[in-house]
Amino acid sequence: MMTELIAAGAIAPLLNRLHREDALHFLSRLPEQSIDMLFTDPPYSSGGLHAATRAMSTSQKYINGGTKTKYEDFGSDNMDQRSWTFWCHAWLSEAYRALMPGGLVVCFIDWRQLPALTDVVQAAGFIHRGIAVWDKTMARSRPRRGGFKQQAEFIVWASKGAMRTNDVYLPGVFPCALKLPKKHLTEKPLELAREVVRLVPEGGIVCDPFAGSGTFLVAAKETGLHWVGCEANDVYYGVAAERLHCTDMPTEQAA
Amino acid sequence: MMTELIAAGAIAPLLNRLHREDALHFLSRLPEQSIDMLFTDPPYSSGGLHAATRAMSTSQKYINGGTKTKYEDFGSDNMDQRSWTFWCHAWLSEAYRALMPGGLVVCFIDWRQLPALTDVVQAAGFIHRGIAVWDKTMARSRPRRGGFKQQAEFIVWASKGAMRTNDVYLPGVFPCALKLPKKHLTEKPLELAREVVRLVPEGGIVCDPFAGSGTFLVAAKETGLHWVGCEANDVYYGVAAERLHCTDMPTEQAA
DNA sequence: TTAACGGATGAATCTTGGC
């Protein structure tokens, strides 16, 4: 209890702001046991099977054919699986430290990295609680000849120790198509994010260290929760900051 | 081509029959490169967090509260994760041998064993192609306080080498509720199975070494494909044999 | 015929108590 009060004070100057910063560095600045939920969508680093594909920039890798829209590259998306796993362990460990007991990690991932992520979440100390599904629905995914369309993304969720009880019951599958135009290459539906943040108790803090266009933080803000996050890419920082109506921040605050 | 012709002859006496036999033993009797799809739903061995729960019988483990319906136990459902993984590797390796080049494995699994299964499928030599989702829908899943309902089961699919091309395109999420009364504790929807077997070329062979109530083989039979499978439990053997209109078989055929 | 009601269901999860 004492620890939480101290943490509440220590995190106050960071709260309700978007930081223009690397995720790992940002998370290491969060006080212990200060946040209620880490809700994020990290780079998957899974676009290509081999190093040559990964060496392409993100927008090259995912956008091809006659697509008109071009997206800004996002960082940390060129690792091989070992490096990606190592890196995930690093930021998840910082997240573990920053979360309150009973706090939740809710993390989007694709089918290719799903097994590695569940390993790493548990290696960082969390209790793996399950896998929810975002069904992108037929409209928004490419058909697959001779097999199953890759129509779903997965939501790995885990807790720091025993779960705190509340009276929220969420479904395990969220069928929702993303409305165009997207603000980010890997944007997630706001309606889904609104559901997820309902798991956070009143007055709680939601953190997203890979804010992208800021959807998860927008959902937290709209729900009346505290929020804090970071985004290293200048363009996406601008997009998210505008959606969050927060003024531009320097790269790092003085302590 | 020669190999396939020989295999076609060698498997003929086993075809379109349900064998009352252990899965590993049954698969080892299949000729090399003789089947087109292994479509199955193995025991998950994931009911409990620790050995004590796993030591319970299947029906004890999964059915409690005021439920009236009782189901027959099924075997191989009391392993810890290491043993389960080892055992899966054994039967998947036999399946690899028995599959034709370009043949598919399509395997149901729950969230707890999904990462282990994808490891083992690849260790057995298959190329992991993706993860499809069976959405049991809200009706057929238990609510979860303070988190996401476990509403989905997963369908890991993989190929033996390069995929053969055909003009079938399947969705990646199958929302369908099971109709009651079920014939097996872990029964899967026939309508879903009908979709999956469409991936098999005309005249092909579908194999299910954990037939249970026989849903997958029924789907294959109805579609006009060849089918072959086994079930070790006498009660489920009877249920499946009746659905498949096949006469009772001795434990093992003479060669 | 339709509407309302109550019991049944869930590849589970959590808490408590005993040794």
Added chain:
DNA sequence: GGCCAAGATTCATCCGTTA
């Protein structure tokens, strides 16, 4: 305290029966 066993608990939806 660690490990294990037993009992309590959860609610959206379905389905058969009654009003």
